[in-house]
Amino acid sequence: MSDQLYQDRIVTLAKAKTGAGKLAAPTKSARRDNPLCGDRVTIDVRLDGQGRIAEIAHQVRGCLLCQASASALSSVAVGRDAAGIAVVRHDAERAVGREAGEAAEPFAAFAPVAAHKSRQECVLLPFEALKDALS
Amino acid sequence: MSFDVAAVRGQFPILSQIIDGRPLHYLDNGASAQVPNAVLDAVRKYETTQRANVVRGVHALAERATEAYEDARAEVATFLSVQANEIVFTGGCTAAINLVAYSYGSLLKSGDRILLSELEHHSNIVPWQLLRSRSGIELDVLPVTEDGRIDVSALPRLLTPRTRLISLAHVSNVTGASLDVKTVVAAARAVGAKVMLDGAQRAPHGPLDLPSLGIDFYAFAGHKTYGPNGIGVLWARPELLEAMPPFHGGGSMIGRVTFAETTWAPPPRRFEAGTPPIGQAIGLGAACLWMRGIDWAAAHAHEMSLTQRVMDGLQKIDGTWLLGPASLQARYPVVSFTLEGVHTHDVAQVLDSFGVAVRAGHHCAQPLIDHFDIDGTTRISIAPYNDHGDIDALLTGVRHAAKTLR
Incomplete structure (x- = not known):
């Protein structure tokens, strides 16, 4: 049932645009495309001396789910290193039903996507871009 | 001019389905x-x-299968106003273009264009x-022109004595624009180039009269023409065809095989x-026969009146931008649009919740999407079985x- 997909929490995350934009002097950047739907995410990060994210920004040329996910990810990314981001990704995977268990906030908002397999990549694309940026 | 859309629609069992409690409005025909x-x-x-398998068997089923297969070839030929031995069955329209690119392409030389x-x-x-x-x-x-047509005025500039082939969409799968075939063929003849149309x-x-177009190759897909997939x-x-070498090797396509030499079957x-x-x-043969049974003058008028209804309705919604020619004369019933502030996939997903099936994204035409500097479009593609109810559900x-999404 698609009409349950665009619930207020997802729309609110997307409209919040947390972290939207570019960094003036990123330590690393990465861009990921989804060749199936054309979504594109570019992520800039500034890292501290220990490889932790000090600052993050994203540009999303994609759907509302991708925008909401990038916004949610940006809201929890600062202070985390690659391992910390991998932990957060499990929450997104749980939310969309790819892993068992309860998803922590803010990713629990993506629970309606579990019923839409073709849209799950939209939620995960920002994670892929950030993974590349941190690798 | 009247067109009994209910009678046509009634011949398509899938269209009477209820999905998630809603009637199906299928507008993804493209x-x-x-x-x-x-x-x-x-x-x-x-x-x-x-x-049974075709060609080689002598038993009754093999005879029946071969006859039915060749009858289908004849039906397709009639649909295109050509001869049956000029029809090659392929795995799809993509496969047909690849066949030409490989086989006709092998006759071309470095520097040909x-x-x-x-x-x-x-x-x-x-x-x-x-x-x-x-x-x-x-x-x-x-x-392309700003209204999404192939800009044939650039032909003199881009054609050279080394141009061997012009290969173009007969109708754009994104903008719905119809190609000015006459101008293309005249320009091609002037430099001795062949013309291929992607007729998907x-x-x-409706049926085509390929000889009157003056072209050299034509390709189309079964599954977009009310036929099965995979053809x-x-x-x-x-x-x-006679001059072209084989694309794939195997059974049925040979004259005689020895380890020293193999000869090819005729096309x-x-x-x-x-x-x-x-x-x-x-x-597909049955689909071509079915299409020949349609009054296409009436069916096309019906399709285009729905197209006008779509275009008029979308233009009344704030923030929509329509690609493609404004004139119905220059297009077929494919309409693409963007909605400011809402991604195409989100539009399509919301439409799905209204029972409306459309396509969203780049439509496998990324250079065109890049040209317009957009993320993609939402595309409505209309068939004779579509009706006012489908269009009204779409607009709703x-x-x-x-x-809700901006």
């Missing part, structure tokens, strides 16, 4: 059209009374890029290696998306 009972019956008849356009489907771009890497041919690209979006809208058609002038068999998609070909859904 991706895949639905199949009428006539096609389902023909495929079922083959599978239940004729199923092929002219495409900026609005082509990837299936009419990538096979030529593969040929370019194999043989050193060069590609030229016709630009044109063939679903497509290549038509080519017989002298071209079209030369290009149908192995067991062909027999049931699919028979289904787009208005809902505009209201």
Whole structure:
């Protein structure tokens, strides 16, 4: 049932645009495309001396789910290193039903996507871009 | 002019489905059209009374299968106003273009040129890029106009004495624009180039008279023309087919095989290696026969009146931008649009919740999407079985998306 997909929490995350934009002097950047739907995410990060994210920004040329996910990810990314981001990704995977268990906030908002397999990549694309940026 | 849309619609069992409590409004015909009972019956008849391999068998079923397969070829030929031995069955429209790119392409030399356009489907771009890497041919690209047509005024500038082939979409799968074939053919003849049309979006809208177009190759897909998946058609002038080497090797396409030398069967068999998609070909033959039974003057008028209804309705919604010609004369019933502030996939997803099936994204035409500097479009593609109810549900859904997602 698609009409349950665009619930207020997802729309609110997307409209919040947390972290939207570019960094003036990123330590690393990465861009990921989804060749199936054309979504594109570019992520800039500034890292501290220990490889932790000090600052993050994203540009999303994609759907509302991708925008909401990038916004949610940006809201929890600062202070985390690659391992910390991998932990957060499990929450997104749980939310969309790819892993068992309860998803922590803010990713629990993506629970309606579990019923839409073709849209799950939209939620995960920002994670892929950030993974590349941190690798 | 009257067109009994209910009578046509009634022949497509899938359209009466209720999905998630809502009637189905299928407006994704440009991706895949639905199949009428006539096609389902023909495929079922083959599978239940004729199923066997074609050509080589001598038993009763093999005879029946071969006859049905060749009858299907004749039906396709009649649909295109050409001869049956000029029809090659392929795995699809993409496969047909790849066949030409490989086989006709092998006759080309380094430095020869092929002219495409900026609005082509990837299936009419990538096979030529593969040929370019194999043989050193060069590609030229016709630009598009701001209203999404191939800009044929650029032909004199882009055609050269080394241009061997112009390969273009007969109808754009994104903008719905119809090609000015006459101008293209005249320009091609002036430099001795061949012309191939990708007819994937044109063939679903009625029979064609290919000889009157003056072209050399034509390709279309079964599944977009109310037929099965896994079948497509290549038509080519017989002298071209005769000159072209095989694409795939295997059974059926040979004259005689020895380890020293193998000779080829004459066309079209030369290009149908192995067991062909027999049931699919028979289904496509039935689809062509079904299409010939439609009053296309009335059906086309109906399709275009729905197209006008879509265009008028979308233009009344704040923030919509329509691609493609404003005039119905220059287009077929494919309408693409963007909705400011809402991504195309979100529009399509909301439409799905209204029971409306459309396509969203780049439509396998990324160079065109890049040209317009957009993320993609939402595309409505209309068939004769669509009605006012389908269009009204679409417009209701787009208005809902505009209201709730921005």
